[in-house]
Amino acid sequence: MSKRVILALAALSLALAGCAQGWEDRLPQEPLGPEGLTAQPTSVALPGATNYRAGYTVGTGDRLDIKVYDQPELTGEYRVDGSGRISMPLISTISVGGQTTPEIERRIAAALKRTYLRDPSVSVQVLDYRPFYILGEVRTPGGYPYAAGMTVQNAVALGGGYSERADQGEVIVTRRTRSGDVTAKVPLTATIYPGDIVYVRERWF
The missing domain is CATH 3.30.1950.10 (wza like domain)
Structure with a gap:
């Protein structure tokens, strides 16, 4: 695991002190090589991405x-x-x-x-609404306040922008739904949701 990822996880741990346990289990796995994650998420629209108020389920921090x-x-x-x-x-x-x-x-x-x-x-x-989290190859990973209509690109900007080693293409988002957590690759224009975990991967070339 790279030093940058370790620091990112440490920052998020501090941000979530006192919040619900088990958030670590929702993080995407660290990329193991040029092919990306061990279990490849698919490039699909995440549930609830078009209207976060419709059927929104309350969670810790709201x-x-x-x-x-x-x-x-x-x-x-x-x-x-x-x-x-x-x-x-x-x-x-x-x-x-x-x-x-x-x-x-x-x-x-x-x-x-x-x-x-x-x-x-x-x-x-x-x-x-509860905060969202951005991890991985951004300059200031951690939790940030959610605002209506935010996109992945907005999240990256709040996280200080990409690091020198960031893959600036699709990112990985993990979202908690009523039927469980869903992880998918999404474009920078994708809408994010309260509580989402946005993970910017390291490029391999």
């Missing part, structure tokens, strides 16, 4: 705006913790990771109905 109508003590902003949970008054902790906002609304309403309110009305919106 900040939620939760409104419980006529209940100001329950209404507020909540950050999803490393275990995919939030803490709310009256219902303690509730798991929201991997769920859409309508699913979270129903889950909170059901919990409140069991313990406190007769017919709660709950609204959930995502205020801030």
Whole structure:
């Protein structure tokens, strides 16, 4: 493993301190030669690339705006913790990771109905999306805030641009979906998603 990749992984480890465990398992493997990865990802469109809000599933680092109508003590902003949970008054902790906002609304309403309110009305919106990560052959690898409409090219720019040894063609993106992680080679114009891991490979010639 090259020194640059080791430094990149160390930087990401610091950025993710206190977040959900298991992110290392989502990283693309290091290229072993001119042919690229041990298991070649395919050049396909990743799920959710066209509209990240449609069916978006909440995860660690997202900040939620939760409104419980006529209940100001329950209404507020909540950050999803490393275990995919939030803490709310009256219902303690509730798991929201991997769920859409309508699913979270129903889950909170059901919990409140069991313990406190007769017919709660709950609204959930995502205020801030979790960061994305760019690794490999960029100058400043690590985690960066997500903004709507970002592309791989934007991610590379935020990562300080390519290193001298970067392969500036297709990059590898790993995305967590409801059915598991998906890894694919994508062009620089591809849209990225909150929580994506973007990996710029080292060129071999």
